[in-house]
Amino acid sequence: MIWLIAKKDFLLNLLSVRFIIGFVLCLLVIPFTIIVSVDNYENQVRVYKIEQAQADRELKESRVWSAVRPTIVQEPEPLSIFSTGIMTNVGNKVKIAFWEYPLFPSGHTITRDNPSLNAFFSIDFSKVIAILISLLALVFSYDAITREREDGTMKLTFTGQVSRISFLMGKLLGLLLILLPILLFCYLLACLIIVVNPGISFSASDWGGVALLFLTSVIYMMVFLLLGMFISSRVTHSSSSIIISLLCWIWFLFLMPNIATYLSQSISKAPLYDNVQAAMNNYDDTYYKEYGEEWPRAAQRVNMRGLSYNNCNGDGVEYLELAGGPRETPLFHQQMQIWSTPVMLNNADKKWALQRDYLDGLMRQQHLQQVIAWLSPSELFGQATDALCHTNANCFLKYMESLRNYRESLITYFKDHKLFESISYFTGQKLEDFPTRAELDAGDQDAHRRYERGNSEFPYLDTSGVPRYVPQPVALSAALGDALGRLCALLGLAIVLLVGTIVSFMKYDVR
């Protein structure tokens, strides 16, 4: 009996205008969204390749250890084609500095060529699926019960040996049969576009992620199908049912996510990062003051008459590269370097405490937003897809944590190899090659030749032993674990709605 009711509903819906419109809408919107996402991903890959090459070149072409500050460029996540998550909000590269801990990456791909374009929002496959599938599910299910009653067919059905449960199950199965092919078609179309695109290669784990995305979409679709049926079982007219269904739809899809974001920001406050930086600058000012106080002591230790350079580059913070000039200059800098390294690292720790507070503030807002957003199934779906595509805040924070750990390993390497104390930290020239004041004052020609030497005369460092950052791929099981809570919540919601529909329909006046 269930199958008969399902078959009847399936055939009726298959020939309906809503099926044709829904199918055409998916046919138009899904490929277009995937093409937009693929284009965006390819642009990210292009930027990644340019920046990675530049980062490699910078590391390879370092002549002094103070220039060895690897830039880590994050490889675009292939699954971001399906769900971009927060990846459009953050940059893609981090320069590992000792002066400061990495907090957020710089280099926003979207705003790279035009910062104004940041004002335009983007939509991805998972959001389109969330919007279209929920809408179609409601449009198909809002009259599942009321229409039968309005047409008088329900009375007729229950004059026979049909139980109410069988009727409901038949209806549900019929709706699933009509919507599942549409959903499957959307995913197959998306996969087809990805497969035929030579610029994209998905690993087995990525395809597993796509399969899990599909499963999540099915559960999500069930939630809205059951919501439509539940509403239909609570009212007597289809016109009321559709209005309530659509108001629920716009509330869950468009109002609730914005309410969650906006409320979380107004309930849990975070400071302006500019103000955090101002507080961090105070530590730097203290550092510079102490540096100024240490200066004469260091100068005295190396008997420096006055600081003079022949060839010197630097950023005034960490990087210093000098060549030529008198021998007392590198000796002085070596002394200053020995003094400043622990102070600088300690300063970075103090600044990190401020940055950590700021980050905690942002994380509190994010947690609050996620909690409020649990009131909307579409947000649960969004959070689950972001987790499955490794583009959620959790993945990003883990990535940043790994970069901070990498910074520590780099510092350990520098310490173990006594690079901070080494003269090669800021010059490629051997100490003996620098002329002494006495040699210069004596008018030694060779000493003057050595005084005039430039940075570019010295070879690049051998950086092959420097620890490299190895990104940790997110395993499918880890992604599933991250999304599991949301998936269970969606499933739980579907079960609650199913029970609610059954209970409500048991009392339904079929006349």
Added chain:
Amino acid sequence: MFTTLYIRELQNYLYSLRFQVSFVIVVLVFSLGSVSFVSSFKGMHDNYAKYNQAQQESLAKRAENVSKVATQPSSFVTSPRENSVIADCKESYLPNRIEYSAYNVFGYSVRHDSNNPLLSRGDSLSWSFIVSMFLSFITLLFAFDAISGEKEERTLALVFSNAVPRRTFLCSKLLSIVTIVGMMELVGIIISLLILAVSGQVQLNGSFLMETGGFVLISLLFITTFAVFGLLSSVVTRYSNISLLISLCFWLFAAVIIPNTSVFWAKKLFGIPASEEVDRKRREASDDINRNAPPGSWSSNGGDAFFPRHELRAKNQTNLMNNDKKFNDAYYLQQFRQFEQTRNFTLLSPIAQFDYMNEAFLGGGYLRFQKNWNDLHAFQERFLQWFKDIDANDSGSPHWYNPYEDYSTSKKSVAVDQIPQYQEQIASFGQRIEFISGYLIAMIITIAVLFMACFYFFTRYDVR
């Protein structure tokens, strides 16, 4: 006849379920939005005040050396707008920081800390958001079955069995929908104004009330667009469920598809060179300048301002700055043009038209940025002249203007209150009306075309 029909329609809508549920949601969202705004605006205001104080402290340090005041870049950061409760104009996502010194306006950027990057992107719950996303949707819910629904219930034939002109019937339907949705909006705005008044965070002065009045008028026009489209979808079919699907498709394209695919269209239709390409050319030109610079152009002597090579250094630095400026300004112009063309493309969506009208009328968003960008260029010239005047009076300065360093210009201290500081000028109402006219015409044309189509189909509609 018109009044009778209009009152009947109003009564029907007022007692309908859709009105009751929508009204509750409107009241809830307006209240939530206003309470959140009041809370977050205070935080934003405090943060901005703290930021300004830090800027003043930094300026006071630099004031010990007037050349540092002139050469060290300052940032102009847009302040929180009181009228952002009406429409935030996506200011936190638009360029909101401009770097300048007395010598140059260097560039602009988006402060990525103006939004929490860990949160998914979203609009604030401003009045404009509620109207554009929610009221547009419920306008369609009110309008989709205005004709086809009556036909299904067989009341349409009954109406036209009397001497009712179709034009009058259609106009009464349209006006009643606009009235009912407008009424909900007004109630929402009044609640919001009450919350703002009680909080004391926003000054409800004449200017603010005038902006509120302007917003209501603009939103009524916007609601009319959706009401007319809803009626059109209702007169092109005989079944209300098909009308509904057509209306939903229209809303999806207007609210979701067109605005959210703009970046794609910007790149495909209005492409500009990649930044690395521009950087490469700029670097090549800079290298040329350095190569051709006379020997000693990079020499310096901190102890002697009149060190002859400082003149060469100043010239070289000026040439480098002018070179950067030439490439950057040309690229910025291309970026602005790309952004504006993309915005014009999105005018296909009435929601985009409505957003841009609000932006123009409230003097916010991109127009605010553009105004600041242009005003800062004018200010920078005045700032440089002020510095040159001070430098001219210093006999200890060789007057070799170096845009980045203080080697060869006056190092005198200066009182902080004498330093010219850029103050944002809010666009006058006249300018705002001028900005809005194009969008207003676009929306009126949209309404006229839709209404004519609606009338055309309705005159041929089989009412039986």
